[in-house]
Amino acid sequence: MPYMIETFDKPGQHALRLEVRDDHLAYLETHKERLLACGAKLSDDGAHADGGLYLVDCETREQAQALIDDDPFSQAGLFERVVICRWRKAYLNGICHL
Template identity: 35%
Template sequence: MLFAVRFTDKPEQTTLRLALMDAHLQWLRCHQGKVLAAGSLRPQPEADAIGGLWIVEAADKAEVEALLQSDPFWSGGLREGVEILSWHRAFPEPVMI
């Protein structure tokens, strides 16, 4: 199953985000088989990130929850909240991002 995972960061935590970034990116590389797409969310292109969005392949929501808890952004205290939704493609072929 595919899931869309939307994260919100704690406000005013750009310094913490930068401190955890290398570990977070390494974690994402190690989990590319599950986290199919990932990136930050920003109110404007030049603004600081306020959260993130992933597309995750997992058996169920519990697997997604367990996965995200091992992410350094989560365990390091950057994240304020998360929304996990079942995602269903409109087009059968993968979209190249």
């Protein structure tokens, strides 16, 4: 069951994001079987990230919540807000899945 997790960084926390980034990437590597896609949301000039988007394959909302709660970014207190919702895969890589 796909879920979308959108994260919003606390303002002014770019240095914290960079400090924890390697641990975050290592964490994602250990859960890559659940990741349909994920990545940072960037400023228009591409210079700074201020949150992220994760498309994850989890059976329940609670599993999706646990996945983001255990992320080093979350553990470090980077996020101001996290939104989790079920997601329907319609198109992926130019292929319709409906």
